[in-house]
Amino acid sequence: MQNRYQAWLESSRWTFALERCQDLLHCLLSGWPRRSRSVLVMGAGSGAFVETLWESGFDVTAQDNDPDFLALARQRLGSRADFVLGAPDHLPFDDCAFDYAVAAGAMEFWSHPEAVLKEMGRLSCSGIIVIFPNAWSLFGLECRLRPKHPLCAVARPLLQSPWQLARLLSAVFGKKRRTWASVLPGPSISWGRKGLRRYINMPRPRLPLGAFAGVRVDFGPLYTGTPLILRASEPAASIK
Numbered sequence: 001m002q003n004r005y006q007a008w009l010e011s012s013r014w015t016f017a018l019e020r021c022q023d024l025l026h027c028l029l030s031g032w033p034r035r036s037r038s039v040l041v042m043g044a045g046s047g048a049f050v051e052t053l054w055e056s057g058f059d060v061t062a063q064d065n066d067p068d069f070l071a072l073a074r075q076r077l078g079s080r081a082d083f084v085l086g087a088p089d090h091l092p093f094d095d096c097a098f099d100y101a102v103a104a105g106a107m108e109f110w111s112h113p114e115a116v117l118k119e120m121g122r123l124s125c126s127g128i129i130v131i132f133p134n135a136w137s138l139f140g141l142e143c144r145l146r147p148k149h150p151l152c153a154v155a156r157p158l159l160q161s162p163w164q165l166a167r168l169l170s171a172v173f174g175k176k177r178r179t180w181a182s183v184l185p186g187p188s189i190s191w192g193r194k195g196l197r198r199y200i201n202m203p204r205p206r207l208p209l210g211a212f213a214g215v216r217v218d219f220g221p222l223y224t225g226t227p228l229i230l231r232a233s234e235p236a237a238s239i240k
Contacts, residue, residue, distance in 0.1 A: 013151065013191045020183040020201060021131060021212050022052050025104055027181050027204055028129050028216045034058050037099040040123055042088050042116065043106025047073030053102065054080050061098065063091060089115035096125040104131040104214075107165070108158040117172045124219070131214035135159035138187045139211035151188050162208035162215075169217060177218045182210030 034057035041050050044062035050073055054060045060081040064070040067085055074083050086092060089112055101124040103116075110116045120128045133155055134140055140159050143152035162180075169178065184191060186200040188211070204210075 013188055016191045016193060016201075017184060017211070018048060021104065022049070024131060024181060024183045024204065024212060024214050025049060025052055025102075025129070026056070028131075028179065028214050029053075029056060031179070031216065031218065032100060032127065038097075039100040039102055040091075040093075040098040040120075042101060042103040042120060043069075043109065044073035044083065045069055045105060047076035049102070049104040050077055050081055058100075063088060089119050091119060091123065093123050095122055098124050099126050100124050100128065102129045102131075104129070105133075107132045108160055113165075114168050114172060117168055121172060121219075126220055127216060127218040129214060129216045130165065131212060132160040132162075132165070133158050134182060134208055134211055134213040135161050136163070137182070137185070137209060137211045137213070139184065142187050149188075162213050165215065169215065173217055173219075179216040179218070180208050180213065181206055181215075182208050182213035184211035185209055 037058055039053055039058040039060055041053060041060060041062040044050055044064040046069065047062070050060055050062045054077065060077075061084060062070070062073055062077070062081050063084050063086060064073065065085065065087050070083055070085055073081075077083075084091065088106070088110060101120040103120065107113055107116075107130055117128075117130075139155070142149070143156040143159065146152055147156055166178075169176075182205050184201050185203060185205055186197075190197045190200045192198065208215075
């Protein structure tokens with residue numbers, strides 16, 4: 001399983017999918033202010049989404065319960081983020097310690113998702129975002145029909161139902177405002193930048209229809225200004 005997962009991560013289709021997932025994260029972040037705001041990332045993984053949030057202007061703290069993944073993220077981010085090793089449903093922070101909490105590509109590894117959502121709600125003052133591989137998509141259907149396909153052999157056990165997540169969110173947060181979006185509405189064969197494939201997967205459906213879906217839950221009124229990206233991984237080119 002680990003070897004198949006590593007091969008998937010190194011494939012061109014996964015690279016394209018990761019770019020679209022980062023675009024999905026930017027889309028869901030659009031209603032949040034960033035200057036002097038803190039965010040807790042649940043499941044640091046390799047650090048890709050942690051870096052995206054740092055580049056977007058947040059003060060970032062990343063959690064993971066796997067020391068190897070946390071080391072990878074620390075190697076990638078260095079001193080740009082803080083890191084904590086611990087279980088996602090019981091973290092050593094006070095109530096409302098962060099403005100926001102984000103879980104991107106982490107929910108599928110939670111043993112007790114309702115408990116983790118409660119912990120995210122406890123720790124964040126203003127809202128949360130959850131992004132996950134979507135079972136109710138063309139890619140999900142592809143994996144049900146072709147479970148031995150190299151991509152599906154890795155992804156199929158991780159696919160999540162947006163309707164089950166919606167019920168969990170209702171149980172944990174009640175009627176708080178939610179915003180859904182998704183990316184990669186086409187099957188995996190269409191994931192790429194060349195020809196028509198690029199255009200098939202450019203839309204971001206406002207329903208959980210794509211291979212990766214996400215939901216933002218806001219605990220208060222939305223910010224009405226224009227959030228600006230405050231940081232960049234590389235210096236901007238001079239105009240002189």
